[in-house]
Amino acid sequence: MCGRYSTPQQSEAERYFAVHLLRWQFERSYNVAPSQSVPVIRSAGGQREGVMMRWGLVPFFAKGVPPKYSTINARIETIETAASYRGPWQRAQRCIVPAAGFFEWHVDGSRYSAWPGFGIVRGARMAACSRAAPSSPCRPIR
16 A cells, blocks of 8 residues: 555445445545544454554554554565564454555656656556554554
């Protein structure tokens, strides 16, 4: 997942992902940033549950304090071995982040000239990104 993305409309996400347990409420946002409360879909008792969670993993060893390094993106090459993600990965603590699109930075060769580009999945109404959930029990943000 990238550093910024756009959320879909709540009703569209509920239909598209067949969310049955509705424990979220959100407005469509076109500029979602790390550490914000974001809509996610997780499994609860065999059903899909929609909840709000903080974007960014706070590893168990951080004792509830967000680390100084970025934990918003896990690399597939190291997700099973990196200390931050290993526990949640092994315990299958995962969720889906519904997205209407995402932003990536484009650079024209100069380090001072960059602009955001908005991306969508061609032919799809919506995209989904997977995420490792916190190592502590997943609790929705109220």
